[in-house]
Amino acid sequence: MRKFTKPSFTLRSITESRLFFPLVALSLILLFDLIFIPGFFAIESKDGDLRGSLIDILRNGSTVMLLAIGMTLVIATGGVDLSVGAVMAISASMAGILMNPAALRNEVFFVTDPYYTFQPLWLVIVAALVVAIICGLWNGLLVSYMRIQPMVATLILMISGRGIAQLITNGVRVQITYAPYAYIGQGWVILPFSLYIVAFIFALTWLLTRKTAIGMFIESVGTNFRSSFFSGINEKRIKLVVYTFCGFCAGIAGLIASSNIKTSDANNLGFATELDAILAVVIGGTSMAGGRFSLLASMIGALVMQAITQSMYAVGVPAFALQAIKAVVVILVILLYSEQVRGFVRNITAPKKEV
Amino acid sequence: MSESDQNILAMESISKAFPGVQALDDVSFTLKRGEIHCLVGENGAGKSTLIKALTGVDHPDSGKITLNGKEVHVRSPQEGQALGISTVYQEINLCPNLTVAENILIGHEPHKMGRIDWTKTNALASDTLQRLLGVDIDVAKPLGSYTVAIQQMVAIARALYITSSKILILDEPTSSLDVNETQHLFSVMRRLKNEGMGIIFITHFIDQVYQISDRITVLRNGKLVGTYYTASLSRLELITKMIGRSLAEFDDLTKTKREIKKRIKSEALLHADGLGRAGAIEPFDLELHAGEVVGLAGLLGSGRTETANLLFGSDRPDHGSITMNGELVHEYSPLGSILRGVSLCPEDRKADGIVDNLTVRENIILAMQSSRGWFNFLSLPQQYEIAEKYIKLLEIATPSPDQPVKNLSGGNQQKVILARSLATNPKVLILDEPTRGIDVGTKAEIQKLVLSLAEEGKAIVFISSELDEVMRTSHRIVVMRDRVKVSEFPGDVGAHEIMQAIAGSES
Numbered sequence: 001m002r003k004f005t006k007p008s009f010t011l012r013s014i015t016e017s018r019l020f021f022p023l024v025a026l027s028l029i030l031l032f033d034l035i036f037i038p039g040f041f042a043i044e045s046k047d048g049d050l051r052g053s054l055i056d057i058l059r060n061g062s063t064v065m066l067l068a069i070g071m072t073l074v075i076a077t078g079g080v081d082l083s084v085g086a087v088m089a090i091s092a093s094m095a096g097i098l099m100n101p102a103a104l105r106n107e108v109f110f111v112t113d114p115y116y117t118f119q120p121l122w123l124v125i126v127a128a129l130v131v132a133i134i135c136g137l138w139n140g141l142l143v144s145y146m147r148i149q150p151m152v153a154t155l156i157l158m159i160s161g162r163g164i165a166q167l168i169t170n171g172v173r174v175q176i177t178y179a180p181y182a183y184i185g186q187g188w189v190i191l192p193f194s195l196y197i198v199a200f201i202f203a204l205t206w207l208l209t210r211k212t213a214i215g216m217f218i219e220s221v222g223t224n225f226r227s228s229f230f231s232g233i234n235e236k237r238i239k240l241v242v243y244t245f246c247g248f249c250a251g252i253a254g255l256i257a258s259s260n261i262k263t264s265d266a267n268n269l270g271f272a273t274e275l276d277a278i279l280a281v282v283i284g285g286t287s288m289a290g291g292r293f294s295l296l297a298s299m300i301g302a303l304v305m306q307a308i309t310q311s312m313y314a315v316g317v318p319a320f321a322l323q324a325i326k327a328v329v330v331i332l333v334i335l336l337y338s339e340q341v342r343g344f345v346r347n348i349t350a351p352k353k354e355v
Numbered sequence: 356m357s358e359s360d361q362n363i364l365a366m367e368s369i370s371k372a373f374p375g376v377q378a379l380d381d382v383s384f385t386l387k388r389g390e391i392h393c394l395v396g397e398n399g400a401g402k403s404t405l406i407k408a409l410t411g412v413d414h415p416d417s418g419k420i421t422l423n424g425k426e427v428h429v430r431s432p433q434e435g436q437a438l439g440i441s442t443v444y445q446e447i448n449l450c451p452n453l454t455v456a457e458n459i460l461i462g463h464e465p466h467k468m469g470r471i472d473w474t475k476t477n478a479l480a481s482d483t484l485q486r487l488l489g490v491d492i493d494v495a496k497p498l499g500s501y502t503v504a505i506q507q508m509v510a511i512a513r514a515l516y517i518t519s520s521k522i523l524i525l526d527e528p529t530s531s532l533d534v535n536e537t538q539h540l541f542s543v544m545r546r547l548k549n550e551g552m553g554i555i556f557i558t559h560f561i562d563q564v565y566q567i568s569d570r571i572t573v574l575r576n577g578k579l580v581g582t583y584y585t586a587s588l589s590r591l592e593l594i595t596k597m598i599g600r601s602l603a604e605f606d607d608l609t610k611t612k613r614e615i616k617k618r619i620k621s622e623a624l625l626h627a628d629g630l631g632r633a634g635a636i637e638p639f640d641l642e643l644h645a646g647e648v649v650g651l652a653g654l655l656g657s658g659r660t661e662t663a664n665l666l667f668g669s670d671r672p673d674h675g676s677i678t679m680n681g682e683l684v685h686e687y688s689p690l691g692s693i694l695r696g697v698s699l700c701p702e703d704r705k706a707d708g709i710v711d712n713l714t715v716r717e718n719i720i721l722a723m724q725s726s727r728g729w730f731n732f733l734s735l736p737q738q739y740e741i742a743e744k745y746i747k748l749l750e751i752a753t754p755s756p757d758q759p760v761k762n763l764s765g766g767n768q769q770k771v772i773l774a775r776s777l778a779t780n781p782k783v784l785i786l787d788e789p790t791r792g793i794d795v796g797t798k799a800e801i802q803k804l805v806l807s808l809a810e811e812g813k814a815i816v817f818i819s820s821e822l823d824e825v826m827r828t829s830h831r832i833v834v835m836r837d838r839v840k841v842s843e844f845p846g847d848v849g850a851h852e853i854m855q856a857i858a859g860s861e862s
């Protein structure tokens with residue numbers, strides 16, 4: 001009988017091909033930085049903590065990276081979650097109000113003691129994440145058991161989520177002064193603290209999807225849910241879990257983002273980040289139609305998005321023009337994936353035959 | 356007037372090849388004025404390809420189409436319509452939320468001072484329906500508020516309104532209609548026929564063929580079997596022509612089958628008691644014994660697949676029950692069935708079978724893994740072991756277990772699905788059309804495998820459109836007709852009896 005090739009070798013070669021395009025995109029942006037932005041690659045050690053533009057990309061990218069982890073799984077099932085930005089705001093508002101409830105009475109309340117908080121930190125975090133998980137569960141119920149199209153189902157929360165966040169904070173932007181909370185987004189242990197959170201969630205998700213059957217079931221449901229049904233896979237439960245997990249990731253991202261700006265702002269926190277997260281996943285090569293996914297490729301995709309933002313700021317592109325520049329870069333990257341464009345390039349580069 | 360002058364349409368020697376398949380091979384077809392002509396044949400016979408060639412959806416590789424004595428080349432559906440060929444498809448492509456009148460006249464509404472003249476629109480629509488079809492309904496109501504049959508007629512009215520049609524093609528219009536609705540449609544068809552229209556009617560229901568048609572054209576495997584006057588062709592002859600019993604020599608399968616027959620246990624492994632589902636299949640009783648192959652025979656749409664889905668639990672029964680190993684089944688779901696030891700290879704390989712982006716290995720272990728749950732994950736070495744075992748056992752031609760299953764040929768994909776079922780170690784194996792669309796060699800392999808699995812003590816349900824195959828592999832044959840289980844035969848029954856049962860009352 002024919003001997004099959006060793007699994008380790010084939011697995012590695014698959015990973016390589018999946019990561020190839022996202023890495024090319026990232027390298028191109030870094031190359032641009034290398035040429036046009038002096039000192040972009042400089043990393044200095046300050047009291048043992050590493051600082052520099054590259055570190056900033058990682059730190060500022062941590063929210064999109066977290067969102068991209070959840071979004072990858074959702075998109076792999078053939079869905080999409082438009083509500084992650086709003087869920088970020090809900091989770092941040094929940095956290096903010098538990099630390100500084102004076103905002104509920106619409107009082108302007110400046111806390112001078114950086115160690116004052118209304119509720120202990122653990123409760124703040126748990127409450128915020130529970131609310132985020134409920135949001136995800138809601139999306140999951142609509143998509144799996146109510147059979148509403150994912151885009152419509154999550155659009156509901158995308159729109160209403162900001163309102164819910166405002167209800168929680170009574171419409172006020174809540175100042176967060178509690179110093180331990182600020183550590184989540186601004187702390188530094190050689191590398192930014194938020195990166196460790198991302199690394200932990202990434203590792204957890206990787207283990208859950210690749211060391212259990214969940215990853216294979218997600219890919220199977222996303223590729224062909226009827227075949228999966230006939231194989232005995234509970235497609236509804238898979239979707240429910242995935243959307244709930246996506247809400248959980250968005251909740252953590254909300255904590256990091258609000259800690260970073262020391263405010264829970266129901267209107268602006270996480271605004272339009274769902275698009276960055278979706279694009280990160282797409283740049284990572286996961287098809288919007290569902291199926292095969294790679295968490296690592298999505299992470300690189302998230303870094304591509306963040307690197308674009310950071311580089312444009314560094315060369316002096318004004319904030320209002322940033323979205324347009326981003327769009328151009330994203331279009332270029334997406335075109336790389338298009339079979340049509342690849343075929344077109346193949347045609348024009350192929351040696352011409354005279355007719 | 357000679358016979359050929361009556362022909363409104365003549366298609367001569369039409370051939371059409373798709374990659375790997377000769378869909379139509381030298382098929383000729385004629386349609387007369389004022390005739391209802393049935394086009395029949397099993398799946399893949401070439402009916403729809405012939406219709407597509409006529410309506411301009413596809414272009415034949417060779418052959419000639421003559422319409423009203425003039426040769427035509429139909430290049431697009433729009434051209435087809437302009438030539439007076441109207442088609443009403445099985446799925447109604449109208450807008451249910453618009454009114455009947457809007458649906459009929461959309462894009463052709465009469466205008467008055469730059470606005471649509473609704474009074475006139477409604478009057479025109481109402482008149483069209485009454486004059487052409489004899490249907491009197493309130494055209495100002497939304498289409499969706501009417502029955503499917505009325506919607507079907509609105510679709511016909513629309514087709515007839517926008518073109519002054521000479522030819523009407525009805526592609527399985529009755530598959531979602533009940534008896535009364537069908538009769539209503541038939542009376543409309545007769546009316547149109549009397550006005551001189553030529554109607555091509557495609558259906559799977561043999562009863563309807565005899566109720567309505569003047570002539571029948573039978574296609575099989577892309578070839579023309581013949582065109583017959585309905586009055587002079589018995590049902591039995593028609594079925595024989597559709598199924599086409601090739602008198603292939605019986606191989607050693609028959610011998611194996613007899614040997615197993617002796618060892619079939621008397622008590623039933625699975626017992627279906629009055630199992631049924633409204634709209635899918637009438638309640639039936641069925642017993643499956645270990646070591647026995649039960650063949651399900653019947654035409655397409657006779658309820659074979661519905662039976663399989665009920666037995667497997669992929670459709671929930673609303674009547675009756677299943678008892679397995681003496682225990683009453685409560686949970687009707689694929690997972691429940693897999694855990695009980697019942698496995699199904701679905702009929703539609705592409706839509707319900709393979710997960711095309713996953714590898715051969717993942718496809719094979721999928722059902723087994725789902726029975727183990729989310730966290731009890733088979734390790735990679737275990738996965739390879741299982742995959743390689745079945746690749747070897749079923750001789751699946753793949754360069755490696757890591758090949759995406761979409762790169763495999765149809766026959767090998769079928770084997771992968773079979774391997775997925777076998778990996779769950781089922782006691783009852785339901786095979787719905789396991790040999791469809793695969794080459795003769797692989798067919799024989801699968802038939803042999805079915806018998807050897809029965810020999811191991813599995814109970815097998817074998818469903819196939821090919822009567823030959825059912826007769827060769829089965830110890831017992833159940834015949835379905837029009838969603839009813841009509842009879843049960845021992846495996847050594849003659850083909851004649853089975854065909855008679857498939858054809859129904861008259862013979």
